[in-house]
Amino acid sequence: MLEFDGLYKSYGDNRVLEGVGFAVAAGSMFGFCGANGAGKTTTMRIALGLARADAGEVRWRGVPLDAAIRRRIGYMPEERGLYPKMRVGEQLTYFARLHGLDAAAAARAAEHWAERLGLGARRKDAVEKLSLGNQQRVQLAAALVSRPEVLILDEPFSGLDPVGVDSLAEALLEQCRDGVPVVFSSHQLDLVERLCDSVGILARGRIVASGTVEELRRREAGRLLRVVVPDAPQGWAASVPGVRVVSQQAGDTLLELAAGTDDQVVLAAGLRTGRVTHFAWREPTLVELFREAVADPAPSVDPAEVAA
């Protein structure tokens, strides 16, 4: 288990992390989501020892990370860290050696990952001659080449074409099957939904939602209702108490029901305006769950005011 436990980090007055905690089981993939500036990179840099937490720690198999454990972590930094003049093959061999592989094993691993990520023909080219997407593939190969026990990847999919996304996704799933815990940050929520066993959404310095996508959905279940009334006038649902119209296109409406709102009341309202051809609960997408989770919480209501 890879555990991030109670991480706090401030830069001056900027309180970035205020008790970030989550755990990633060996052999599972964790999607680390959050708005720009939420603190994902900061969290990963703390794990790698590149930033120091004010409080909290990161553990692998119960042991706080130290320099020796960190050498066994494959890390892809957001700012990317390649040597532009070095050839692709040499660079990969170099990173593998840096993580302790002997010369022969390093050369074999470099060749394997270059081929695997579609860089076979570019092995002898200097990194600076590659397109940005291909440089990204080299960076990924550099994280994988040392046969890491743990993978921590900062936006590994950004800038990749669909073929690159597929080859990386397949490579990461294979790492998971070999028992490696994989943490990656991404704004591409469709990918997170497709690949990850679990997801954590960082907002306001904390993980505000976490679990499998299914669990997150179930927590929200029963709230989004799709109703199709082809002949209904625009805005027919807006006056139903406890109903918010999320979207409306022709007679196709997506409604959010407040807790306790009776869906049959909504159905009756729809029927009053015409024939209802579709009426079903709809599962929220990860994008909708994300929006909900990062939105500023409703201002708290003073209980005394409610009682009055």
Ligand SMILES: Nc1ncnc2c1ncn2[C@@H]1O[C@H](COP(=O)(O)OP(=O)(O)OP(=O)(O)O)[C@@H](O)[C@H]1O
């Ligand atoms: N070295 C630093 N010095 C001062 N402030 C920093 C430093 N590193 C990060 N920050 C601040 O910490 C906050 C979180 O930044 P971070 O890069 O961790 O967010 P992120 O979630 O990775 O964002 P993005 O999705 O945009 O990459 C930001 O307000 C950023 O300005």
